[in-house]
Amino acid sequence: MLLLIDAGNTRIKWGIPDTQQLPAPAQPHWLKITSVAHDQTDQLLAEWQQHKVTRILISNVAGSEVKTRLMNLLAHAFPDLTPEWFASQAQCAGVTNNYQNPQQLGCDRFASAIAAAYLYPSQHVIVATCGTATTVDAVTAQSEFAGGMILPGLKLMAESLARNTAQLPQVAESIQVDQPFANNTDQAIVSGCIHAQAGAITLAYHALHKKQAEPVICLISGGAAPYLLPHLSFQCEHIANLVLTGLFVVAQSNPR
Ligand SMILES: Nc1ncnc2c1ncn2[C@@H]1O[C@H](COP(=O)(O)OP(=O)(O)OP(=O)(O)O)[C@@H](O)[C@H]1O
Ligand SMILES: CC(C)(CO)[C@@H](O)C(=O)NCCC(=O)O
């Protein structure tokens, strides 16, 4: 069995896809898929050991401390296996990475681009990933990662206002906005942050459409996706676990 891990800056997501299904389904069928916070990684050992794992592929953008912790846990759980650490490169699984320095691109973004190209071959795709950071990337019909934007995630944006101003409070994440112009502080903050994110996604969608003059698909993923979806005025598909789907495609394209 294949163990796929997506270590982000807020949570560690992991899954085991069904690799026996032939022909491969458009979206992997997950035998198991779940996530833990960084302070709960100790529970991973017992959970992983319940599966007959034969290969491990990991995307980590959470830094070297998290990498070391995962390496130690994996060495305990599967002493005979050598985990593969996915890294961005100029070309992988049929996708070309147009970053000036291909290795500089976050490997979670490259994995998501690979998933987008696999799910929507020969189509132009905007991939919005709304986690700790929000990234909005363009993947062309020629399977190129064309480039993208990085902005603070929804929570980080709101927190930075509370942290760096005298009069602005920390707002509850559950506050809803149904129109841009709020008449109280809490809703004005939430409105500003949501529309900054939704506005960036909307701009990217129209810019790619204008550049390619062809239909554009928009995919949205990450913990904040459900809060942004109602604020997008065009069709946008919510796909959970886009990074893990990309790792699945990488593993299939690169059998050992
Ligand atoms: N209830 C909520 N209300 C508003 N935003 C939320 C809520 N829950 C999660 N988010 C947003 O989702 C972001 C992270 O979500 P999540 O815990 O799923 O991490 P993630 O998408 O896996 O990110 P990463 O890959 O960076 O770890 C938060 O920083 C926040 O912006
Ligand atoms: C932008 C994040 C934090 C999103 O998870 C990650 O992809 C990352 O650390 N990227 C490195 C910088 C870059 O992608 O240009």
Ligand SMILES: [K+]
């Ligand atoms: K960072």
